[in-house]
Structures are given as C-alpha cells and as structure tokens.
Amino acid sequence: MTDRPKTSSTSRSRRTAPEPAEDLTSVLSSKVVGQPNVINVIVPYIDMFQAGLAPENRPVGVFLLLGPTGTGKTRTVEALAEALHGSSKNLLKIDCGEFQMEHEVAKLIGAPPGYLGHRETQPMLSQQKLTAVTSDKSALSLVLFDEIEKAAPSLTRLLLGVLDRGILRLGDNSVVNFEKSLVFLTSNLGAKEMMREINPDFGFQSANAGPTRDELTQKLQNIALVAVRKKFSPEFVNRIDHVITYQPLNAESFSAIVDHEIDNLQSHVNTRLGARCFTVDVPFETRQWLIERGTSSEYGARELKRTIHKHLTQPLATMVAKNQVEASSKVRVELAPDHESLNLRVTSEGEAPVPSHPTVLLVDDNRDLLQFLERLMAESGWELLVAESASDARRVVSNRKPNAALLDYMLPDGNGVELAQQLRQSMPNLQVIMMTGSVLAPEEEAICEEHDFPVLRKPFLATDVMNQIRGRLAGRASAGR
Ligand SMILES: Nc1ncnc2c1ncn2[C@@H]1O[C@H](COP(=O)(O)OP(=O)(O)O)[C@@H](O)[C@H]1O
Ligand SMILES: [Mg+2]
Numbered sequence: 001m002t003d004r005p006k007t008s009s010t011s012r013s014r015r016t017a018p019e020p021a022e023d024l025t026s027v028l029s030s031k032v033v034g035q036p037n038v039i040n041v042i043v044p045y046i047d048m049f050q051a052g053l054a055p056e057n058r059p060v061g062v063f064l065l066l067g068p069t070g071t072g073k074t075r076t077v078e079a080l081a082e083a084l085h086g087s088s089k090n091l092l093k094i095d096c097g098e099f100q101m102e103h104e105v106a107k108l109i110g111a112p113p114g115y116l117g118h119r120e121t122q123p124m125l126s127q128q129k130l131t132a133v134t135s136d137k138s139a140l141s142l143v144l145f146d147e148i149e150k151a152a153p154s155l156t157r158l159l160l161g162v163l164d165r166g167i168l169r170l171g172d173n174s175v176v177n178f179e180k181s182l183v184f185l186t187s188n189l190g191a192k193e194m195m196r197e198i199n200p201d202f203g204f205q206s207a208n209a210g211p212t213r214d215e216l217t218q219k220l221q222n223i224a225l226v227a228v229r230k231k232f233s234p235e236f237v238n239r240i241d242h243v244i245t246y247q248p249l250n251a252e253s254f255s256a257i258v259d260h261e262i263d264n265l266q267s268h269v270n271t272r273l274g275a276r277c278f279t280v281d282v283p284f285e286t287r288q289w290l291i292e293r294g295t296s297s298e299y300g301a302r303e304l305k306r307t308i309h310k311h312l313t314q315p316l317a318t319m320v321a322k323n324q325v326e327a328s329s330k331v332r333v334e335l336a337p338d339h340e341s342l343n344l345r346v347t348s349e350g351e352a353p354v355p356s357h358p359t360v361l362l363v364d365d366n367r368d369l370l371q372f373l374e375r376l377m378a379e380s381g382w383e384l385l386v387a388e389s390a391s392d393a394r395r396v397v398s399n400r401k402p403n404a405a406l407l408d409y410m411l412p413d414g415n416g417v418e419l420a421q422q423l424r425q426s427m428p429n430l431q432v433i434m435m436t437g438s439v440l441a442p443e444e445e446a447i448c449e450e451h452d453f454p455v456l457r458k459p460f461l462a463t464d465v466m467n468q469i470r471g472r473l474a475g476r477a478s479a480g481r
Helices: 003-016 021-031 036-050 073-085 102-109 127-132 153-165 191-198 213-231 234-238 251-276 284-294 304-321 367-379 390-399 416-426 442-451 462-480
Strands: 061-066 092-095 141-146 167-169 175-177 181-186 242-245 279-281 330-335 342-347 359-363 383-387 404-408 431-436 455-457
Touching (some): 021 073, 036 073, 036 181, 073 141, 073 181, 102 153, 127 141, 127 175, 153 167, 251 304, 251 442, 284 304, 304 330, 304 342, 359 416, 367 462, 383 390, 390 416, 404 416, 404 462
Parallel strands (some): 092 141, 359 383, 359 404, 404 431, 431 455
Antiparallel strands (some): 330 342
8 A cells, every 4th residue: 555655756766866776885985984884784775765665664774873973973864865865955854962851852743732832833853844855866754863862761762653663643643654764863872982992091091902993893883782772772772773883984084084075175166166266286284284183083073174164165265255366276275384274375386388289078979070070180189088978078087187178069968068067067177168059048058158168059160169279278378377
C-alpha cells in the first residue's frame, strides 16, 4: 500500500539524479575529509531508498555520530544535503541545546489543543517541515538532532517512537511519518575521555608511547559505546542502525580541508565578481599557518573556517571594496615578518604573458568546422584542444588548461553558455567566445554580456575568430598589469 508513493518518488529521483552511488561516495568524500568509514556506512542506506527497498514503518536509517569535537559530524549531514538536494539548507536540523528544559520540548511537537496559544505554536517537526527539505532531486528528508546529549530526557522518549515505528504524534494528535527520512543524532558523549586517549598530556599525564591509529580507533569506539550505554536506555540504543565513531583528523586531512576552503573562496570570488574577478594566491607556508591557527586536537577543524574568514576573507573583502584589486590580477597572501598575521599584496607577477602560441579549446559537434579550424590554427603554431560535447570538454580541461575557448552554443549534451560559465569558474582568466548558428535566448544573451563572452554568428571567417582571440588575450594581459 505504501509502495505506491515510494515508487513514484523513486522514479522522480531517478529521472533527475541519475548519478550512480560511486558519485555520491566521491562527492561526499571531497566534502567530508578523512572519515571514509562514515561515508561507507551511510551511502548504502541512500541506495536502498533510491531503489525503493527501504523497510516500512521505520525511518530509512538511524545513525548516531560520535567522536571528538570538530571532526565533521555535523558537516557530514550538511554535506549529504548538498549532495542529495543541492543545498545544505535542505536539512531539518534540531539544535538539541535549545531543548534542555522539559517544557521546551513542546516546541517540537506543538502544544495539545486546549492549551493557551496552542494554535500559535507551530510544531518544529511536522510532515510539512519534512517535505520542505526534500527537493526534486530526491524525496529523502534528512533530519538531524544535533548534540543530543544536551536535550531534556523527554526528547529521547519522543525520539523512541520515531526510531521504533517511524512516526511521531504531535500535540494536536496528528501523526508525522518518518519513513522517507534518514535520522542523524550527533553527540560528543565521551569526547573528554577520547581527548585523553588522543592527547594524553591533555588533562592527564601518560607515561606510555602513543597508541597506533588502529588501537586508537578501537579505543575511541569503546569509549563511545560505554558512554552511549550509560546515557541512553537499551531500547533506544537497539533502535539505532549504526553508531559511528569519528576519527581525530590528521595533518593531511587538515591540509585537504584548508585547500577545500580556499577553493571555495576562489569560486565565490569568480562567481560574485564575474569579469572583475582575480586570483587568490595562497602559498604553502600560509596554508600551514592557517592550519596551525585554526586547528587543534581539542576542537579539530572547528575554528578553521573562522580563521580563514578573519585573516583572509575579511581583509580581501576590504581590498575589493576599496577598489584596490584590478580585474585579472593576483592577490598573494604571505606571512607577515613577525608571523603573527597575513599580508595581502596585489601582484601581476606570475601573470601569464600574452602567449604567442595560445592553446585554444574548440568545442563543437560539427566535425568539419572543427577540423578546418584546427588545421588553420595549427598552421599558425597554435595548440588546439578539441571536444565534441560539453562532457568531452570538461574531461579535456581536467588535463590541459587552454588560454581561450571557442564554444558552440548548441552542444549534443547541453548548452555552450552553461559550459562557458563552468569553465570560467575554474579558469578565471580564460577568454571565452561563443559561436552560434541562431540567436541566443535573452537570458543567455545577458549572461554572455555579463561575463564578457562575445558571440560570433555563424558563418564567420576563420581569420576573424583568430584575430578576436589574439586581441582578447592581448587585452587581458595589459589589463592585468
Ligand atoms: N572531516 C571534515 N571534513 C571537512 N571539514 C571538516 C571536517 N571536520 C571538521 N570540518 C570543518 O570544521 C567545521 C566544524 O565541523 P563539525 O562537523 O561542525 O564538527 P563536529 O564533529 O563537532 O560536529 C566544519 O564546518 C568544517 O568547516
Ligand atoms: Mg557538531
């Protein structure tokens, strides 16, 4: 009976999110660093849901995430929301710290009828709220009870019904169904004891040499389980599908997180500033300095974002606001001589000079035109990268970085304007020229104008397009100085 809605939601999610599970795993691994076991445990539950095979009368999966602070517990659920629905906002997050008192728990389910003001109390957990966090990519709701150890005991009792039968009865006696939800509980239960294992000098003195990583994993897992059993009743613990213990992050993971944050900052600069964008150049020592400041065994990577924001994003924003950064220039972020702060400096050093033999990416499914342009440009000593589709083009640029791109508007697997934007985002200095046999839609026309993508109407002369590319490359190089 309940099969029907499930199948329809499945076919809907299949149609728009055809990515196989390996993709979800790799997307998640890039967002949540250094916790492979976590992802390996969660992804099969999502596959099960997508296949329409999730059991009835209970949530699709219930996970208790434990481990030291700042190791990615909350981040995991946000990353899942981004991967499944396209935004970390598609997540129903209950901060359990707000429900420390018994009477506050009523906010979750709404007051029973007859109570003063019951009509005004909108329950935080309603069917509508669960639906609101799904998307046309997936019908799965992600529900996060964050830092559950802080909540009043009645919250755990309320959750017991959710975990057990997949339903929650609200104050007005209506029922919320969690059959299409993944429920995450996070907690730092045992985190203090874990700290003593990870960093024996923290609080307690230890004469032993540190444990190996495997021993540590095992120890943390045991500490977590003991703490969970102490805090929650056996029936509660039994209804959790997986208790997952997060590992302390190592230097390599911190590095990957910093790189990821800096890449995000660069994409943000590229999208927000468009043609006025510039390159943020953060050398290795600066990245190490940010790691030293922003990470600790006590708080993991929790302070890293704030550190980057304070020392890098904020001063950069000030420079931009004061018009101190020219388009296409480079801002180099170096350590101040006293190593106490960072210096941001605009350089044009390292700026690519006008290439006399530029590398040009040609994307068109018209082979005759491709071959003709390729031959002609090769005769002038230009290097050509050719692709017949958008996906082909993305693969080509993952190996080679062109100076300019000549893109057909109509590609077999998509639209050239979209491809142009993606390429520009990963290569802010790329000169893009669109080719079209027809007129562009007004929105696309506007995008081309905004990003400074000139549009060449077919037919055109090959010399025109080559002059156009030469001129633009020369123009960019002089603008960057
Ligand atoms: N494993 C991780 N991968 C990527 N970023 C992480 C990771 N762990 C922590 N971070 C960074 O630190 C911040 C805090 O992590 P969070 O998930 O809130 O920690 P907690 O484990 O205490 O819930 C995140 O927003 C993210 O910037
Ligand atoms: Mg957290």
